[in-house]
Amino acid sequence: YKFLLVDEFQDTDPLQAEIVFFLSEQERGRAKEWREVQVSPKRLFLVGDPKQSIYRFRRADIEMYEEAKKWMGESRLLNISQNFRCAPSIVRMVNRIFQDLIKPPEDGRYQPGYVPLHFGRKKGTIPSKHGIVLLYPPKNKNIVMERTDDCRLWESRCIASFIQKLVSEEKWRVWDDSDPSFRPIMFKDIAILMRTYTPLNRLEEALRSYAVDYRVVGGKYFYKREEVRHLLAVLQAIDNPNDKIALVAALRSPFFGISDEELFMFYARGGNLNYLEEAQGTAMEQPFHLLRELHEMRNGASVEALLKKLYEATSGLILFLLKPQGEQRVANLMKIGDVARALDERGMLSFRGFVQWLSERREEEAEEEEPPTLERGDNFVRLLTIHRAKGLEFPMVILADLAHKENGREDFIIDRSGERIAIKVGDKRSRFWTRNYEEMSKWEEKRGEAEERRLLYVGMTRARDFLVLPVYWVKEEKGEKQVPPKSYLANVQPYLTAPDKVSFGEWNEEMMFYDTNKLELEPEETPPFRSPLNPEMKGGKASKGVLSQREKWREGQEALKKWAGEGRPLASATEGVSEVEKDDEWVVSPVAKGEGAVFGKLIHRLFEKMDWSQPGMVEKMAEMEGKALGATGPMIERAGEMVREAMNSPVLQRIIKSGEYQREVPFSYKENGTIFEGVMDVVFKEGDNLVVLDFKTDFVEKENLNSKVEHYKPQVRIYSDAIKTIFGKPPKEVILFFLHLMESESVPSRSLNS
CATH class of the missing domain: 1.20.5 (Single alpha-helices involved in coiled-coils or other helix-helix interfaces)
Known part of the structure; x- marks a missing residue:
């Protein structure tokens, strides 16, 4: 490499640093470790901010950064201090706090020297009001904070009420780069940052209560989510009909929506909570029928196929989409299907094994991120950790849970530069540790505290226009606020006004003491x-x-x-056909309700997804799609053979030759007050005309082909009318391709008007 530029060098671990230095070594260099490397002149360029070194847990050690900086030569160091993000009031406050908090210690290189920031944001982009906004507890006797959870409850309500009031009043303005201009603050301009996701539950409860739209970015509580819990109950009931607790939970879930009253009345009238029995004429009839069907197919189809049938039959995804944070809920449910498919592809789990695996993940409170759903322009408040927010910026940042930090010492401590380790095992009654544990625990504590201060710096410098600090939401003893030592609040306390001296609603030295007495902190509950x-x-x-x-x-x-x-009156393209396509050769019950339903779906899916110009992968694709649909081995084999044969037929070769064709074409048109909708298998262009092709998987005898064509004419007529309504003239013809016979029958549009 002629040049090597490394950005965010403070986030590199020792192994990455070694790679960087060895790649930059002079030609014919023979250094055995990176500290001995002679870097080729003008080859290596490192960019980093040691104040933002916050990934020590993944070996990105500030001491390694400082050592590399020293090795490069202090004379080559260039300080860049301009800040192009924060409003000037935030810059001044950050400098004031961290010039005291971030200082080099005498006993090591685990904290850098503080380089003051200089305001560098473009003129004309700063709102008239900007800076630090402080949310002190209001003077309200109903607010009692005796436990940590009480503190988080009231602080979360304050934050949620503050956001709702702020957005609804439309008085506070922020700069919009996309416009560019000032506009009222919106939900999407606000980010709530926290050290860990510990206060997340209380924050979500409060935001929901105050109707604040939000999204959690990178949360780790996927398996504890309400929709996952509901789905697990349904799967447990499907797996074991005798699990009455799971059955009741499943019936009460949004998937079935059975009320407690309906359950009580069903049981009181002698009903048996066993879906293997019939429940005709009761509210349990349809839920029992579906659960019984899913129970019967659980070992013959993939988990993904079973979930798809559950979602379709219950409209479960639609119901969850209508709930608060609906898009996230649906994404979580879809992720369960993705996980099931991944496990199934590895051949790891049966249906019962998957249910047990999912149950264990939930019971163990396994950490798992929710799938992302945010898109550009979405108007949601974002909730994320400071680590997640690094490198991002927001017009308003709210730093939540400042008064609390995780307790406890590390059980396993590593000093990589000193090549030492210390270990502690056991509980309070019987503990064992290495002789150097106490010494190294103090060594670790200093470095951990130094990183905590840098983490607070990163959180505060994510704000562009407003930095909101909820302060003093802590327990009281004898009228005194009990600020936990070494918490973020303890770090900023010397720069704050005492709670009993606050002038609510006033700006003071670029800080605003927001009047929390005007906030509604007790949402109405009937x-x-x-x-x-x-x-x-x-x-x-x-x-x-x-x-x-x-x-x-x-x-x-x-x-x-x-x-x-x-x-509105609505009709489908197949509504005029008296019978659903049937295939007497394939009986797939109980996987599907009717005969041949799965086989027909598999055929259509293969034609939809495969590359018609390269049919060589049809068998492999048939295997994958068939397994997802719950098709049997012979069905999968026959589907592959049938599609391959069809690809060589004159009618499909005619379509391919045309060069202009679309598959699975949805349509919707209105006629005489009725909306007609459907999907055409193939629409292709020949000259100036359009032609429609529809695949038929019916098992039909050749002598009955003409009657079958007449049978499908209502559907053909709708296709023809759709093309005429949308494009101004009818198609040249509609072709019905009967795949079992490999026969195609053309129905000219003019014959449909006779």
């Missing part, structure tokens, strides 16, 4: 109503009134559902 079983008893009159109101509400809900269910 208490549950308890009614005596006998309405004639005391309180019966009130009970009758409430029950009457509930009955009216239920009637209104049913009327609304009925009205919504009617919708």
